[in-house]
Amino acid sequence: xxxxxxxxxxxxxYDAFSRGDMDTMRTLLAEDAAQHVPGSHPLSGDFKxxxxxxxxxxxxxxxxxxxxRAILLNVLVDGRGxxxxxxxxxxxxxxxxIDEIASIVFRxxxxxxxxxxxxxxxxxxxxxx
Numbered sequence: 001x002x003x004x005x006x007x008x009x010x011x012x013x014y015d016a017f018s019r020g021d022m023d024t025m026r027t028l029l030a031e032d033a034a035q036h037v038p039g040s041h042p043l044s045g046d047f048k049x050x051x052x053x054x055x056x057x058x059x060x061x062x063x064x065x066x067x068x069r070a071i072l073l074n075v076l077v078d079g080r081g082x083x084x085x086x087x088x089x090x091x092x093x094x095x096x097x098i099d100e101i102a103s104i105v106f107r108x109x110x111x112x113x114x115x116x117x118x119x120x121x122x123x124x125x126x127x128x129x
Contacts, residue, residue, distance in 0.1 A: 088100070
């Protein structure tokens with residue numbers, strides 16, 4: 001059975017993110033894509049456009065001294081432009097460590113990601129980290 005194109009797109013994004021390949025990330029994101037990061041920490045909020053999203057990813061890498069990992073566990077699709085990833089998120093920052101399950105709800109139009117909504121297992125733990 002062939003994987004749904006939206007699941008393949010999400011997997012390709014996780015692979016590029018894991019390798020720090022922001023050039024590939026740009027090819028997957030619509031120019032006006034938006035990423036929504038929940039919480040009340042300095043990296044929470046809405047990031048609109050490829051440059052803002054790539055900037056967020058670079059800042060995440062900087063803040064965690066390159067220790068951030070998002071290990072994809074599963075991708076679910078609805079066949080109508082939505083994909084949901086489930087991943088394990090680990091990182092270290094200023095002597096603290098985080099290890100939790102998280103999710104991203106993707107909106108796909110054509111062959112590009114237009115919207116990414118993050119969901120966290122423990123939003124308070126994420127804020128503290």
